[in-house]
Amino acid sequence: MTCLRGTMIRQIQVNGYVGRVYAEWVSRFLGCVLTLAAATVVCMAQSKSLRAGAARVEITPPLADGFSGPTGKYEHEHLFVRAIVVDNGTSRAALIGADQSNLSEGIWNQASQRIAKELDCPVSNILISATHTHSPGVAIGPPNGTQVPGTLSVDEQRVVDGMVSAVRQAKDKLRPAQMAFGAGNAYLNVNRDAIQPQTHLWTQAPNLNAPSDKTVAILKFEKLTGEPIGVYVNYAMHPINGYLANFTSADFAGAMSRYVEQAYDDQPTVIFTQGASGDQNPLYLRPSTNGMASRSGVAITGNVLVRESVEGPLRDGPVKGTSMDAKVRDRLERWMESEGDVLGEEVIRVMTNATHTARNVRIAGSQTEVTCPGRTRTDNGREGMAGTYVDGPLVPIRLGVLGIGDVALTSVDAEVYNLISQRMKRQSPMANTVMVTLANGRAPSGYIPDDASFGHNSFQVLGSRLKVGCAEDSIADGLAKLVSAYDDQRQ
Numbered sequence: 001m002t003c004l005r006g007t008m009i010r011q012i013q014v015n016g017y018v019g020r021v022y023a024e025w026v027s028r029f030l031g032c033v034l035t036l037a038a039a040t041v042v043c044m045a046q047s048k049s050l051r052a053g054a055a056r057v058e059i060t061p062p063l064a065d066g067f068s069g070p071t072g073k074y075e076h077e078h079l080f081v082r083a084i085v086v087d088n089g090t091s092r093a094a095l096i097g098a099d100q101s102n103l104s105e106g107i108w109n110q111a112s113q114r115i116a117k118e119l120d121c122p123v124s125n126i127l128i129s130a131t132h133t134h135s136p137g138v139a140i141g142p143p144n145g146t147q148v149p150g151t152l153s154v155d156e157q158r159v160v161d162g163m164v165s166a167v168r169q170a171k172d173k174l175r176p177a178q179m180a181f182g183a184g185n186a187y188l189n190v191n192r193d194a195i196q197p198q199t200h201l202w203t204q205a206p207n208l209n210a211p212s213d214k215t216v217a218i219l220k221f222e223k224l225t226g227e228p229i230g231v232y233v234n235y236a237m238h239p240i241n242g243y244l245a246n247f248t249s250a251d252f253a254g255a256m257s258r259y260v261e262q263a264y265d266d267q268p269t270v271i272f273t274q275g276a277s278g279d280q281n282p283l284y285l286r287p288s289t290n291g292m293a294s295r296s297g298v299a300i301t302g303n304v305l306v307r308e309s310v311e312g313p314l315r316d317g318p319v320k321g322t323s324m325d326a327k328v329r330d331r332l333e334r335w336m337e338s339e340g341d342v343l344g345e346e347v348i349r350v351m352t353n354a355t356h357t358a359r360n361v362r363i364a365g366s367q368t369e370v371t372c373p374g375r376t377r378t379d380n381g382r383e384g385m386a387g388t389y390v391d392g393p394l395v396p397i398r399l400g401v402l403g404i405g406d407v408a409l410t411s412v413d414a415e416v417y418n419l420i421s422q423r424m425k426r427q428s429p430m431a432n433t434v435m436v437t438l439a440n441g442r443a444p445s446g447y448i449p450d451d452a453s454f455g456h457n458s459f460q461v462l463g464s465r466l467k468v469g470c471a472e473d474s475i476a477d478g479l480a481k482l483v484s485a486y487d488d489q490r491q
Helices: 002-013 018-047 105-119 154-172 251-263 286-296 307-316 326-353 418-427 451-455 459-463 471-490
Strands: 051-058 080-087 092-098 126-130 175-185 189-195 202-207 215-223 228-235 269-274 280-282 363-377 389-404 407-412 432-436
Touching: 051 154, 051 175, 051 228, 051 269, 080 154, 080 228, 080 251, 080 269, 092 105, 092 154, 092 269, 092 363, 092 389, 105 126, 105 154, 126 269, 126 407, 175 326, 202 307, 215 326, 215 432, 228 251, 228 326, 228 432, 251 269, 251 326, 269 432, 286 307, 286 326, 363 471, 389 471, 407 471, 418 432, 418 471, 451 459
Parallel strands: 092 126, 228 269, 407 432
Antiparallel strands: 051 080, 080 092, 175 215, 189 202, 189 280, 215 228, 363 389, 389 407
16 A cells, blocks of 8 residues: 555645545556456456366276287277366366266265365365276176265275376376367267167167267366367267176277377376266177177178167176187277277367467366156066066256356266266356266166156166156256356356
8 A cells, every 4th residue: 555655744744735635646546446456356357266286096906807918000999087176266176087887976976075175175166977887897886876974895995095096197197278068970870769670669779860978078178288288078978888898998988088198198188978878879789799799699791780689688697708719899899999099189270279278267166966756667578568566766967057158067976878968967057067977876766767758668768766757857857957157157
């Protein structure tokens, strides 16, 4: 306040010129106020200046019983936990992806608490998701979210420790950064609820006429000079190429991450997240089906085999699989890598064109839980015929949003049908809205179909523990409200 004090003293000392001096004092006073206000604005801007850091930690498990060892030829044979930490001077958040089939409630509870303490941030600012690889080498947690909180298996503990280590390393690498959002398209996925031509019954097969969102969304964090630090990728497609293959793999998701990371000399960390893929498979599954055929003794003709006919006996136990033929395995592994490469090229294209960057961003998360009426199935059918049910317990579903600047990352702790995501994004007040599934724990719901799809007698719908008429509205409306609340505070 030196400028004000000097003017006030001068006013007292100079007699006869009080009016002029007063006017001068007022002028300087206002100048000082404006200067202080400007300084405050600068300080606030600096407090929101983005910093980012990223890291990955390998969590490839020891070789499981009955699994074939790695060939050493392909990047997807390694499993990782990846983390991006962001900071704006007043808030921190963590984006974490793990090459796992799912993440149990036990993993979520312990990891979120430890990471919140590490970053000194609320749990709602932590977004943890699984890539959903169907060949992780170990089974993580019991089915359907029945894990007792606080008790973890050795394999689960490895994953949690990897998450905490990755976050700690990412935090240590925090540096001034800017962020940008972009979206493109990849035509690798397809709706998998289909009518079998021969039986006219519901089955799992490519349905090119059913809804399928091709969006590849990316959120990139880069140095102020433009080099990428971390990239958060979202796409709706099941990584099921390695299902029943009996070798450890991160599938196309891990292949994509490594492809993009290596394109930038292994400097950035690239996280794959599942969009709403409850009814979304890879369009091309011939190499995967041939792999199962090789293990079960089914003749490989070169044509596309009927997947359920090959998968069923191996999955359900009548046929005990043998080791996969080496050539068939190599073709399957090359296909995983190829899918990842193609998706990676689209990610790189979108990254390159995402030039609308921001530095001063708000970071805030929130979570809520909705409950829906449940049902318990009383028959053992796989698919094709309607199931029978009795009333079951209420089903809790965890919803969340993590807002970073003009991007809303919404989350659901289950596998969600694609139309629910499309509806939610239409309702969202923010253009840059993404749905991350299999995130922040594991709901006891099973698959979550949209209301219209409850008429499909596919295995996903029949196995759902939800009654029709609740989950779609609760998720789409609930997430849109969370995004709206964040957007209102951001303005």
